[in-house]
Amino acid sequence: xxxxxxxxxxxxxxxxxxxxxxxxxxxxxxxxxxxxxxxxxxxxxxxxxxxxxxxxxxxxxxxxxxxxxxxxxxxxxxxxxxxxxxxxxxxxxxxxxxxxxxxxxxxxxxxxxxxxxxxxxxxxxxxxxxxxxxxxxxxxxxxxxxxxxxxxxxxxxxxxxxxxxxxxxxxxxxxxxxxxxxxxxxxxxxxxxxxxxxxxxxxxxxxxxxxxxxxxxxxxxxxxxxxxxxxxxxxxxxxxxxxxxxxxxxxxxxxxxxxxxxxxxxxxxxxxxxxxxxxxxxxxxxxxxxxxxxxxxxxxxxxxxxxxxxxxxxxxxxxxxxxxxxxxxxxxxxxxxxxxxxxxxxxxxxxxxxxxxxxxxxxxxxxxxxxxxxxxxxxxxx
Numbered sequence: 001x002x003x004x005x006x007x008x009x010x011x012x013x014x015x016x017x018x019x020x021x022x023x024x025x026x027x028x029x030x031x032x033x034x035x036x037x038x039x040x041x042x043x044x045x046x047x048x049x050x051x052x053x054x055x056x057x058x059x060x061x062x063x064x065x066x067x068x069x070x071x072x073x074x075x076x077x078x079x080x081x082x083x084x085x086x087x088x089x090x091x092x093x094x095x096x097x098x099x100x101x102x103x104x105x106x107x108x109x110x111x112x113x114x115x116x117x118x119x120x121x122x123x124x125x126x127x128x129x130x131x132x133x134x135x136x137x138x139x140x141x142x143x144x145x146x147x148x149x150x151x152x153x154x155x156x157x158x159x160x161x162x163x164x165x166x167x168x169x170x171x172x173x174x175x176x177x178x179x180x181x182x183x184x185x186x187x188x189x190x191x192x193x194x195x196x197x198x199x200x201x202x203x204x205x206x207x208x209x210x211x212x213x214x215x216x217x218x219x220x221x222x223x224x225x226x227x228x229x230x231x232x233x234x235x236x237x238x239x240x241x242x243x244x245x246x247x248x249x250x251x252x253x254x255x256x257x258x259x260x261x262x263x264x265x266x267x268x269x270x271x272x273x274x275x276x277x278x279x280x281x282x283x284x285x286x287x288x289x290x291x292x293x294x295x296x297x298x299x300x301x302x303x304x305x306x307x308x309x310x311x312x313x314x315x316x317x318x319x320x321x322x323x324x325x326x327x328x329x330x331x332x333x334x335x336x337x338x339x340x341x342x343x344x345x346x347x348x349x350x351x352x353x354x355x356x357x358x359x360x361x362x363x364x365x366x367x368x369x370x371x372x373x374x375x376x377x378x379x380x381x382x
Contacts, residue, residue, distance in 0.1 A: 001029050001220045001223060001224050002029060002030050003026055003029045003030040003031040003089075003090070004030065004031075004089060005030055005031070005032040005033075006032075006086050007031075007033065007086050007087060007088070007089035007090070007135075008033040008034070008035055008081075008082065008085045008086050008087065008088045008089065009026060009031050009033065009034055009035065009088070009089060009090040009091075009092070010034075010035040010036075010037065010078070010088060010090070010091045010092070010125075010129075011023060011026075011034065011035070011036055011037070011091075011092045011094065012036075012037040012038075012068045012091075012092070012093045012094060012095040012117075012121065012125060013037070013038070013068075013093070013094035013095035013096060013117075013140075014034070014036045014037070014038070014092070014094065015036055015038050015041075015042065015043075015044070015047040015050065015063075016094065016096075017046070018094060018140070018184065018215075019036075019092075019094050020046060020047070020050045021212055021216070022092060022094070022216070022219065023036075023050060023054070024050070024053070025216050025219075027054070027057060027059055031059070032058070032059050032060060033059070033060045033061070033085050033086050034054065034059060034060070034061045034062075035061070035062055035064065035078070035081055035085065035088070036061065036062070036063045036064065037063075037064045037066065037068045037074065037095070038063055038064070038065060039065070039066070039067050039068075040065070041063055041065040042063070051063075060085065062081050062085065064077040064078065064081060067117075067121075068093075068095045068117055068121035068124060068125065069116045069117055069119075069120035069121040069124055070124070071120070071123070071124035071127060071128065074124050074125070074128050075124075075127070075128040078128055078129075087132065087133055088129060088132040088133075088134065089132075089133060089134060089135045089136075090134060090135050090136045090137070090138075090223065091125055091129055091134060091136070091137045091138065092136075092138045092140065092219075093121065093122050093125055093137075093138065093139045093140060093162070094140040095117040095118075095121050096117055096118065096140075096155075097113055097114050097116070097117055098114065098152075098155060099113055099114045099154065100151040100152055100155070100337070101151055101154075102150075102151055102336045102337060102340055102356075103153040104356075105336065106153070106154065110154065111153075111154045111157075114154035114155050114158060115154055115155075115157055115158040115161075116158075117158070118141075118155075118158025118159055118161060118162055119158050119161045122139055122161065122162050122165050123165065125137075126165060126169065130174075134174070134175055135175060135223070136175050136177070136222065136223040136224075137166075137169060137174065137175050137176045137177075138176075138177050138178075138179065138219065138222045138223060139162040139163075139165065139166055139176070139177070139178040139179070140162075140179055140181055141159040141160075141162040141163055141178045141179060141180045141181065142155060142156070142159040142180055142181055142182075143180045143181065143182040143207065143236065143237065143238050143239060144156040144159060145157075145158075145159035145160040145162070145163060145180060146180050146236050146239070147239065147257065150337045150338075150340055150341055151336075151337040151340075159180070162178045163178040163180070163234050165178070166178035166233040166234060167232065167233055167234070169233070170232070170233045176233050177222035177230055177233045177234070177235060178233060178234050178235070179218055179219070179222055179235045179237060180234070180235065180236040180237060180238075181210070181215065181237060181238070182207045182208060182210050182237050182238015182239065183207040183208065183209055183210060183238055184209075184210045184211075184212070184215055185209045185210065185211055185212070207238045207239070207240065208238045208239070208240045209238075210237060210238050215237075218235060218237055221235070222235060239257075285303070286349070287304065287307050287349035287350055288349060288350070288378055290303040290304070290307065291303075291304070291350060291373070291376055291378040291379055292378050292379075292380060294379065294380075297373060297374075297379070300373045300379055301366075301369055301370050301373045304350070304369040304370075304372055304373050305325050305365065305366050305369040305370075308325075308342075308365055308368065308369050308372075309323040309325060309365065311342070311345060312329070312332065312334070312338075312342070312365070315338050315341055315342075316332055316333065316334070316338065318332070323365070324365075325364065325365045325366040325369070326364050326365075326366060327364060327365065328361075328362060328363055328364055328365070329342075329359060329360060329362065329365060329368070330360065334359075334360065336356060336360070339356045339359040339360050340356060342354075342359050343355070343356055343359060346372055350372050350376045350378060351376060351377050351378060352372050352375045352376050354368075354371065354372065354375075358371070
């Protein structure tokens with residue numbers, strides 16, 4: 001990719017971790033005029049370091065310190081900047097706000113504050129640059145908009161809008177690509193918040209690690225796209241496929257994603273080997289089969305307890321052997337997001353509705369399993 005030294009390029013959210021990486025890469029591709037849009041301006045040592053590096057490299061730059069969703073101010077600031085800078089030829093929209101919360105407990109402000117930079121911000125950039133001769137318009141969306149993510153209904157909604165906006169621009173004959181970014185390692189929010197709930201949720205979703213160089217390669221594809229390689233303007237990244245039924249992420253059961261079972265044939269062989277090697281350890285039956293075939297309530301309770309321990313261990317990234325059925329879920333740091341995942345699992349597999357507060361307040365995991373067995377219509381042995 002070769003960027004013109006006689007053009008300007010705009011990056012919204014460009015002073016964040018991912019934005020700084022993209023900025024340096026664009027300079028290495030020839031860019032010499034960068035426009036940043038940031039609410040807070042230079043608010044971190046890393047941001048100040050980037051600006052100093054750009055100055056030493058002879059890269060002209062300006063920071064539009066405003067809310068990207070404030071269309072009137074954004075347009076005014078951009079028009080003013082372009083009076084002294086070359087024509088704008090590219091836009092990368094990476095602005096984001098994360099405020100994770102279970103939807104049932106989410107306030108209106110929490111929803112709006114997260115959606116705003118993705119929806120109003122992306123539209124403001126679209127509208128403010130309609131008269132500019134753009135070569136590319138890239139929206140950094142999230143895989144959460146494609147497969148969902150616990151506690152991120154607001155973020156997923158905003159990112160889904162970006163995908164729709166890319167399609168809208170394509171229909172108008174304008175350049176646009178939305179990249180559903182997965183779990184990026186080394187740079188960006190996840191790397192700067194290692195061990196956070198957000199990172200753990202991405203792992204539970206079965207997201208593949210995307211290295212910085214891989215993300216930049218995807219970005220290059222989007223920026224150089226002639227509509228032939230990404231005809232619909234939507235690039236999904238980081239989604240893993242597995243044929244191990246015991247480790248299927250929640251999204252794998254969505255018919256929209258059913259083709260993922262077949263995109264990597266080698267996984268079927270690996271799953272077969274794993275199944276064969278696990279025979280000696282005992283076959284882990286699906287919960288509906290286990291409940292329906294139990295010869296007694298006690299057998300069903302024991303089976304559901306073990307299934308619950310395995311499920312919880314996978315969700316918390318722990319070993320099954322570390323789980324104790326005599327302890328409550330709170331012992332292992334189960335929060336409302338994990339509780340929602342368990343609630344949905346009970347509903348889908350055991351046909352039982354268990355409120356989140358009951359999952360969090362049960363005296364032990366064994367007690368919780370017994371309640372599920374007591375209510376499940378799948379139990380034949382009573």
